Amino acid sequence: MKSVNQHNRFLRLFLSSLTFILLFTSQLSAQEIDSTQVRTGKKIFNANCASCHMLQKKFTGPALGGVEERRTNEWLKAWIKDNAALRATGDADAIAIFNEYNGSVMTAFPQLSDDDIDAILAYTTHGDIDKKVVVGGGDDEVVKEPSTAWMSYVVLAVLILLVLWIYLKSDNQFLKLVATIALLLTVGYFGYQALMNVGLDEGYQPIQPIAFSHKIHAGENKVDCQYCHSSAKHSKHSGIPSLNVCMNCHKSISEVAETTKVMIGEEKLGKAELDLEIKKLYDAIGWDADNFAYKENYEQKPVKWVRIHNLPDFAYFNHSQHVTAGGIKCQKCHGPVEEMDELYQYSPLTMGWCIDCHKETEVDLKGNEYYKKIHEQLSKKYGIEKVTVAQMGGMECGKCHY
Amino acid sequence: MKSFVKIITVLIVVVALSSCEDKRSRQVQYMADTDMYTPVGYETYGESTIGVDSISARLPVEGTISRGNVPYDYPDTPGALLVAKDSLFSPIKILAPNDSIRRVSKANLEQGKYLYGIYCVACHGTKGDGQGPLVQNGKFLGVPNYKDRDITEGSIYHVIMRGKGIMGSHSSQLSATERWQVVHHVEKLRNDLLK
Numbered sequence: 001m002k003s004v005n006q007h008n009r010f011l012r013l014f015l016s017s018l019t020f021i022l023l024f025t026s027q028l029s030a031q032e033i034d035s036t037q038v039r040t041g042k043k044i045f046n047a048n049c050a051s052c053h054m055l056q057k058k059f060t061g062p063a064l065g066g067v068e069e070r071r072t073n074e075w076l077k078a079w080i081k082d083n084a085a086l087r088a089t090g091d092a093d094a095i096a097i098f099n100e101y102n103g104s105v106m107t108a109f110p111q112l113s114d115d116d117i118d119a120i121l122a123y124t125t126h127g128d129i130d131k132k133v134v135v136g137g138g139d140d141e142v143v144k145e146p147s148t149a150w151m152s153y154v155v156l157a158v159l160i161l162l163v164l165w166i167y168l169k170s171d172n173q174f175l176k177l178v179a180t181i182a183l184l185l186t187v188g189y190f191g192y193q194a195l196m197n198v199g200l201d202e203g204y205q206p207i208q209p210i211a212f213s214h215k216i217h218a219g220e221n222k223v224d225c226q227y228c229h230s231s232a233k234h235s236k237h238s239g240i241p242s243l244n245v246c247m248n249c250h251k252s253i254s255e256v257a258e259t260t261k262v263m264i265g266e267e268k269l270g271k272a273e274l275d276l277e278i279k280k281l282y283d284a285i286g287w288d289a290d291n292f293a294y295k296e297n298y299e300q301k302p303v304k305w306v307r308i309h310n311l312p313d314f315a316y317f318n319h320s321q322h323v324t325a326g327g328i329k330c331q332k333c334h335g336p337v338e339e340m341d342e343l344y345q346y347s348p349l350t351m352g353w354c355i356d357c358h359k360e361t362e363v364d365l366k367g368n369e370y371y372k373k374i375h376e377q378l379s380k381k382y383g384i385e386k387v388t389v390a391q392m393g394g395m396e397c398g399k400c401h402y
Numbered sequence: 403m404k405s406f407v408k409i410i411t412v413l414i415v416v417v418a419l420s421s422c423e424d425k426r427s428r429q430v431q432y433m434a435d436t437d438m439y440t441p442v443g444y445e446t447y448g449e450s451t452i453g454v455d456s457i458s459a460r461l462p463v464e465g466t467i468s469r470g471n472v473p474y475d476y477p478d479t480p481g482a483l484l485v486a487k488d489s490l491f492s493p494i495k496i497l498a499p500n501d502s503i504r505r506v507s508k509a510n511l512e513q514g515k516y517l518y519g520i521y522c523v524a525c526h527g528t529k530g531d532g533q534g535p536l537v538q539n540g541k542f543l544g545v546p547n548y549k550d551r552d553i554t555e556g557s558i559y560h561v562i563m564r565g566k567g568i569m570g571s572h573s574s575q576l577s578a579t580e581r582w583q584v585v586h587h588v589e590k591l592r593n594d595l596l597k
Contacts, residue, residue: 051544198432205425222535224520230575248570312439
């Protein structure tokens with residue numbers, strides 16, 4: 001009996017593995033993709049075609065996924081090599097597609113061989129065969145440290161109860177005196193801190209209308225600060241980019257990568273949420289991502305970003321003086337913005353903070369012939385090689401208050 | 403009565419402490435509503451009560467040219483690009499009295515390089531070979547190498563002004579002179595690549 005059982009098990013194992021192998025091989029043979037050709041095609045496509053074409057979506061030019069089903073191989077080769085010549089022969093399809101895209105001219109690619117074009121077409125038909133399907137996992141959960149704030153609350157509560165008990169229940173006059181002094185000191189300490197914080201917004205991090213991450217833009221993608229804040233070099237204000245600047249990139253980037261994550265407060269936003277954030281931008285400017293064009297007669301809506309850095313009106317600050325003339329890095333005042341998912345005010349922006357920096361920062365006097373004489377006189381006056389901003393008048397009241 | 407006092411005291415202390423940790427709102431602003439702190443005039447990017455929409459930043463009145471703005475007459479069409487390519491010339495590439503060709507000053511070239519590093523490098527790469535960081539990490543594809551394109555100072559300027567393909571217009575980020583400075587740096591990169 002036992003041996004029969006064993007025998008059955010072997011048979012079952014053999015049969016199931018056979019099925020598995022058969023299934024697997026049949027799957028392989030069904031695809032029949034020349035993977036080297038597709039990979040070569042992808043390379044050529046990315047280098048030559050991808051600036052105007054995508055596989056599944058309309059871009060500057062039409063979507064090319066499955067284009068082999070729509071056109072013959074000969075026609076495509078003729079078109080890709082020299083579409084103007086093909087149109088000149090009076091080919092109806094060629095003229096029709098040219099007119100459909102309002103006469104925008106596709107670059108001719110006479111340098112591509114027939115093999116190259118076949119490879120490109122293989123790629124348009126089979127798509128990205130190496131693309132890995134990401135299944136959920138691989139999430140790097142942030143382990144939260146247990147907060148210790150409650151302990152100080154408990155200690156404080158016990159102390160308050162103790163003082164109350166001394167006042168209300170105890171008859172010991174000395175204890176009451178000690179309690180009063182302690183109470184006054186505590187109130188003085190916290191009261192002073194609270195008053196010193198009035199109008200001081202260090203760490204202020206309001207919720208913005210779009211979950212824009214400086215970490216992704218300036219950090220991971222290394223877009224220069226001044227690309228978007230372009231008026232910092234000439235103007236008092238560093239400038240909030242108008243939406244056309246966003247669209248310089250987001251015309252073609254309509255969704256984020258699978259693995260992109262943004263932390264807003266305690267909340268982690270993934271691809272699903274972030275794609276909606278890009279939609280907010282399209283909604284504000286009136287971009288039709290499906291037709292790859294701006295909507296006509298669309299009433300554009302401003303994005304109401306919440307201002308973080310705000311100086312009182314009586315203090316004058318000019319970005320261009322610091323960025324262009326001073327050559328100061330943005331991070332000096334704004335902190336590690338390229339690491340911030342959510343922007344916050346890094347510096348206190350108090351007068352003392354300004355003055356400290358003016359006292360320390362040395363002015364680069366090189367290559368400034370116009371002020372050569374006055375620079376020499378200054379260094380003679382202070383008996384030093386280098387002068388600081390403060391010594392050049394950066395501490396005069398009227399520089400910032402007038 | 404006594405316990406009532408206790409409860410109130412504890413409540414006040416807890417509220418006072420917890421309100422300090424709110425990073426989503428500003429601290430108490432003692433004089434924020436006085437005109438010493440808040441300007442009487444409109445703030446840049448502020449809201450306004452004038453006009454149909456509510457932005458204080460307005461477009462110039464139709465038919466006027468804002469200060470420092472240089473009008474550009476070539477429209478955003480493929481044909482205009484071809485016209486600009488042959489007919490538009492840089493005002494900062496100057497023919498000196500005893501010289502045979504037009505030249506750009508060193509200062510302009512240096513500024514062009516600096517600006518190129520801010521506005522172009524992300525896609526076009528430091529060398530102009532179309533291999534900027536955004537291309538290398540796959541965010542943008544198909545950015546051409548300058549040496550593969552038949553470009554002139556006029557066509558480069560036109561493309562900065564109007565954009566081409568997926569490249570958008572960069573006219574709002576650069577002044578007219580700055581655009582020409584970038585143009586000449588691009589020309590220099592192209593010549594270096596062609597060597």
